[in-house]
Amino acid sequence: MGRAFEYRKAAKMKRWAGMAKAFTKVGREINIAIKEGGPDPDYNPRLRLAINNAKAVNMPKANIEAAIKRATDKDTSNYDEVTFEGYGPHGIAVFVEATTDNNNRTVASIRHAFSKYGGNLGTNGSVDYMFERKGQFIVKSEDLEGKDLEELELELIDAGLDSIVQEDGEVSFYTSFEDFAGFGPAMEKLEITVSKAELVRIPTHTKKLSDSEVEEVLALVEKLEEDDDVSSVFHTMDESE
Numbered sequence: 001m002g003r004a005f006e007y008r009k010a011a012k013m014k015r016w017a018g019m020a021k022a023f024t025k026v027g028r029e030i031n032i033a034i035k036e037g038g039p040d041p042d043y044n045p046r047l048r049l050a051i052n053n054a055k056a057v058n059m060p061k062a063n064i065e066a067a068i069k070r071a072t073d074k075d076t077s078n079y080d081e082v083t084f085e086g087y088g089p090h091g092i093a094v095f096v097e098a099t100t101d102n103n104n105r106t107v108a109s110i111r112h113a114f115s116k117y118g119g120n121l122g123t124n125g126s127v128d129y130m131f132e133r134k135g136q137f138i139v140k141s142e143d144l145e146g147k148d149l150e151e152l153e154l155e156l157i158d159a160g161l162d163s164i165v166q167e168d169g170e171v172s173f174y175t176s177f178e179d180f181a182g183f184g185p186a187m188e189k190l191e192i193t194v195s196k197a198e199l200v201r202i203p204t205h206t207k208k209l210s211d212s213e214v215e216e217v218l219a220l221v222e223k224l225e226e227d228d229d230v231s232s233v234f235h236t237m238d239e240s241e
Contacts, residue, residue, distance in 0.1 A: 024228055026054040027067045028079050028099040034071040035078060045181045049197045052184075056196045077101040084110045085127045089118040089216040090209055093127035093236040095201050098229045106229045113227070117220035130236055131201035134162065135180030137173040137187060138196045144171055152190070159186035170195075198232070206238040 029050040037044035041051055054064050070076050082103060084096040094114075100106040114121040144152075149171070153164055160179025165172045175183045180199060187194055209217065217237050224233045 021228060022057040023054075023059055023063060025099075025231060026050060026057060026059055027063075027070075028231075029053060030064070030067045031071040031076070031079050032081060032099060034068065039068055039072050045184055049184055052194060053196055053198070082106060083124070083128075084121060085124060086114050086119055086121040087127070088114075088220045088235065088237075090207070090213045092207060092209070092217050093130045093203070094119065094220065094224075095127055095131055095234045096224055096230060097232045097234075098227070099231055100229045106227075109227050109229065110224065113220065113223045117223055118216060119220050127236075130205070131203055131234060133177040133199060133201050135160075135175040135177065135183055136198055136200045137175070137183060137194050139171045139173065139187075139192055140195055141166070141169050141171055143193045143195075147192075152192075155190060156183075156186060159183050200232070201234040203234070203236040206236050206240075208238040 030047065033044060033047040033050045037046055039047070041048040051064060054067070079099045079101050080103065082098050082100055084098070084107075086094050086096075088094045096110060098106055098110070111121050113119075149164060149166075153161060156173065160175040160183050162174045162176060165174070173183070173187070177199065184194065184197060214237065217235065221233050221235060224230055
């Protein structure tokens with residue numbers, strides 16, 4: 001198996017690894033959700049998803065409640081969602097999503113990472129067209145025992161289901177960007193426990209690299225992911241076996 005395949009599996013395990021960093025990220029999700037739609041999860045689908053994601057990384061209930069309380073405090077810093085686009089080594093397109101309360105700090109950090117690891121930070125729109133934005137709802141395979149995936153697919157089509165992918169003990173339900181907000185309630189109605197829900201960017205085409213070239217791209221990706229402001233990193237490198 002190639003290095004890219006190993007990375008793809010490891011990325012799932014480490015994406016939310018590091019308890020402090022994971023809590024920071026979901027805390028910012030809660031902050032943004034509340035600023036956008038209010039503190040009541042019954043009327044704020046995005047906040048419901050953020051709370052669910054907090055539970056998925058084992059954030060204690062007290063910490064979740066504290067994050068909600070902080071987000072409703074008028075003196076609490078507001079976080080903005082920002083994106084960065086550019087190219088990594090060997091022509092690989094890279095799209096970075098971040099949340100920040102200091103845009104200048106984040107811009108400097110992202111630019112430094114691209115420059116140090118053989119990439120070039122571009123302008124907005126320079127690589128966005130190479131990705132398709134979709135909603136991803138991850139369910140543990142064990143939580144779907146006794147359910148027929150074909151039947152679920154039929155029941156969820158009207159809610160916006162695009163596709164179902166089974167991999168590594170998980171089942172991912174994909175929706176269009178437009179159907180993301182309404183898909184969660186549809187899953188709840190069917191009593192399906194979602195372990196994580198997020199918007200992702202799927203490359204419309206990928207590029208195969210040699211093992212040594214993969215290493216160079218991964219060095220940039222991993223450096224970007226280390227930044228506390230960075231939420232997600234997407235790229236067009238082929239990660240298949």
